[in-house]
Amino acid sequence: MYNDLNYWIKHEAITLSFDPPESFNNSIDRIIASLDDSVELLGFGEALHGGEDILILRNRLFQRLVEKHGYSAIAIESSFPRAHVVNEYIAGRGPESYEKVQDTGFSHGFGSLEANRELVEWMREYNANPSHEIKLRFYGFDSPTEMMYADSPGQVLHFVLDYLASLDNISGRYHQEIIDPLLGDYAEWENPAAMMDPTRSVGMSPNAIALRMETEDLISELNERRPEMIAKSDEDHYMEAVQYATVARKLLNYHAISARDSENRLLRLLGVRDAMMAENLLYIVSREGSRGKVLAFAHNSHLQRGKAHMQLGPYALTWWPAGAHLHEIFGPRYSNIGSAVGISDANGICQPEAGTLEALLTGLQGTVRFIPTHRGTGLPASEIAALANRSGSMKNPTYFVLTSQSLTDFDWLAVLDSTTYSRGGPQLQE
Structure with a gap:
């Protein structure tokens, strides 16, 4: 039980540094030890697409989960069928180089991100070591859709x-x-015009x-x-x-x-995509079975437990994300970590305003800190309700700010002081 948010943050945060590796690994071990023993699927969310430091943190986290905590697979927010060719590559079959899979093996252009290349090459190297009996697998768990169109079946x-x-x-x-x-x-x-015009579908x-x-x-x-x-x-x-x-x-x-012209058309498309994500993860976890546990990596909005919200032009959209479905499907076997960023000049994210959750969470020393949410800690409801939302980004539309709901949507929050923009990512608009 904590009397105020600052006291909770100060006494519960686990600060993390990438070097030396022993310090990083010890911090991750403490976080994993806090989770329910039955967890089979761990979600790690990113506050925005294009946060280089978040991707690096994901890579290091997955490596530790594999080495110490029995994880055998990672599933990322990329097309489920396309990822098959990447999995063949890390298994030492199929294509001979990453360049042969970076376009065909990912959706959303994620194959061009250097951090994804580093993840895949590490997995391939790990699998090539004969001392590792359980070979790692790579999955995409997104629907076969792009940002502005859906794939042919x-x-x-x-x-x-x-x-x-x-x-x-x-x-x-x-x-x-x-x-x-x-x-x-x-x-x-795959006509992009069909996204906003049902007559073109x-x-x-x-x-x-x-x-x-x-x-x-x-x-x-x-x-x-x-x-x-x-x-x-x-x-x-x-x-x-x-x-x-x-x-x-x-x-x-x-x-x-x-193809149907209805008032809730966009809302249903978002809902169908996230429901498909959850069902793909259910399959992935069942396929891994006795082999090991699964790390799922996607935008915060897909992995959170509560309803997702997005403003798309004049439309304010609210739907049930994959994380909400996973919570119902897996119960305590699903746990999740959301992420937050203090500032990012490259992504157009300025210093968080006083009184916002990001301002409170980045007030501690260090560059990265993990903080357990108020699930079971009894944080004062009045302080949570009084939290203001920080300003967003005029440069990167995929950046979603934390809200008071974030404290119930995630089991932990990974808070970074800052992040650069992803190496290999498309140029952001000024």
Whole structure:
């Protein structure tokens, strides 16, 4: 029980420095020790896309989780199907260099970020060491969508068709002869104009409707022939094919919603994306199973427990993010860490105003500090309600400030004094 916020911050914060490594590792060990023993999925959120120091902290955190705490996989906010090629790369299969996967293996342009390259190369090197019996896996858990358009369902459907054809060429060819003409030109599915104009979407066209029916038939065959397919391949590859087929179904639903002109259209698109994120993480955790635990990395707004909020032009949007779904699915087996930044000239983030949560949290010595939220600490409700929100960024629209809700949305907050902009990231507008 704490009488005021400053006292809570002063007595509960764990300050962290990257060097020496022993000091960093000890701090991480203390944080992990505070979590419930049943945690299988740990979320680490970023306050903005493009925070270089947050990405470096993520890399170091994941390395320690692997070395000491039984983590076998990382899943990032990138396209679920695209990440397959990155996972092949870190396993020593497929492409010979990172340059061959940085565009095809990531969505949102995240493959160009140097910190992501460093993460992937470390994982590849770790897996190449024969003394490491459990090999690391890399996943994307985002829906197959970009910032302003949704992918064609062709990539995920062809993954399923290839799997089916490898076991039953006749059935695989039968489904492909139906599906390929319905898919048509991928560019029609991926038209950026469809995001804001439902009349430009093909999601409710006769071909799209027929493709949704054929996808259901494909899923039905996978379900009916489960024992046979597992015997001919294995359970891991079978469940992967089922997940890809499920993603195809969800993506077709996303396109159908995009084609409908309704007041809650944008809200539903955001909700469907986050629900798909949560279901992908459920699959990823179940796939890792006895191999190890999973670290999920995404924007704070996707991993928080409470409702997410965003202002998109004239629209004030509120929806249930992936973290809220994960809280219901996993209960205490899901824990999360949000992040916050004091200042960042490169990202257009100025000194936080007095009385804001960021100002209070960055008042301690050090460059990074981890602070447990008020879940169970009994912080005074009056002080929490009186917290003001700091100003945002006019330069980086992905920066979301902390609010009083952040104290219940996350189990811990990782607070950085500052961050530069990501090496390899697209240039920000002045």
